[in-house]
Amino acid sequence: MLKLFKLLSNKRLFILLITLVLFIVVMGFSLATRKGLSWPENFLRDSTGFVQKMFYKPAGYVAGLFEDIGNLSDLAKENEQLKIMAAQYAREKAQYNFVKAENESLKEKLDFTNAQKELYKYEYRIAQVVSQTTEPSNSTIVIDLGSKDGVRPNMSVISVDGMVGVISQVSNFTSTVKLMTMMDTNDPNSQPPIAATALNKEGKSFGMIESYNPETNRLLMTKIPPGDPIAAEDTILSSGIGGLYPRGLTIGTVESVDVGEFGLTSTAVIKPSAEFQDWKQLIVVFTEERAE
Numbered sequence: 001m002l003k004l005f006k007l008l009s010n011k012r013l014f015i016l017l018i019t020l021v022l023f024i025v026v027m028g029f030s031l032a033t034r035k036g037l038s039w040p041e042n043f044l045r046d047s048t049g050f051v052q053k054m055f056y057k058p059a060g061y062v063a064g065l066f067e068d069i070g071n072l073s074d075l076a077k078e079n080e081q082l083k084i085m086a087a088q089y090a091r092e093k094a095q096y097n098f099v100k101a102e103n104e105s106l107k108e109k110l111d112f113t114n115a116q117k118e119l120y121k122y123e124y125r126i127a128q129v130v131s132q133t134t135e136p137s138n139s140t141i142v143i144d145l146g147s148k149d150g151v152r153p154n155m156s157v158i159s160v161d162g163m164v165g166v167i168s169q170v171s172n173f174t175s176t177v178k179l180m181t182m183m184d185t186n187d188p189n190s191q192p193p194i195a196a197t198a199l200n201k202e203g204k205s206f207g208m209i210e211s212y213n214p215e216t217n218r219l220l221m222t223k224i225p226p227g228d229p230i231a232a233e234d235t236i237l238s239s240g241i242g243g244l245y246p247r248g249l250t251i252g253t254v255e256s257v258d259v260g261e262f263g264l265t266s267t268a269v270i271k272p273s274a275e276f277q278d279w280k281q282l283i284v285v286f287t288e289e290r291a292e
Contacts, residue, residue: 123286162273195241
């Protein structure tokens with residue numbers, strides 16, 4: 001007993017002993033199965049949670065603010081990229097549509113010229129229209145083919161639909177096309193008349209395309225001999241007689257045939273196949289004797 005009192009008189013040893021006993025009790029209490037927390041535990045956890053809540057929310061707001069600012073910057077960059085992509089798409093779409101339309105036009109012209117080549121063995125070259133004058137007294141077109149390309153005066157110029165006119169003037173890099181709308185028997189500067197015939201009636205039908213009526217927008221085919229089988233709805237072609245105009249170029253469609261005053265010849269009213277407006281491309285016909 002005396003030893004026990006001596007032991008207890010040692011304060012350090014006594015405090016260590018009490019601490020050890022409390023630790024064992026607490027460990028045993030913590031490891032035991034419990035339905036709830038003790039009030040000290042509840043108090044400590046609630047106090048800690050309250051303090052964490054006070055500091056966590058403002059910190060979260062600040063962190064969220066910087067994160068939102070970063071997101072806004074990223075969003076602005078994404079919007080810029082989207083705008084650039086949209087602009088590129090619009091440009092490429094327009095370019096695609098333009099190229100597609102141009103390819104379809106060139107394909108149509110290629111099919112047309114290939115069919116004509118097989119039939120008449122002419123050479124065709126596509127020309128870009130540089131300018132166009134539609135004055136009644138001067139209906140001309142300038143194209144981007146000239147003498148360097150082998151173009152010569154009086155060469156025929158056509159569209160996919162039909163004959164347009166003839167080359168009237170040539171420079172090194174461009175040529176002037178005088179339209180068929182300028183044909184006039186009373187004009188010495190008019191293009192030469194076109195010897196013509198009707199499709200599927202070659203050798204039986206003949207006439208001369210000599211003038212254009214600007215009031216009716218129709219060509220006149222004159223000097224049609226008696227008994228000529230030409231009739232309304234016939235397709236009129238160049239006959240090639242005289243050698244100036246290549247054979248087989250489409251000119252137009254017959255609307256009516258009227259017998260002349262003395263019954264010796266007839267005159268046919270021809271609706272031109274070409275529309276004589278808004279051309280982007282035309283075709284120059286090269287015959288063997290004119291090609292270099």
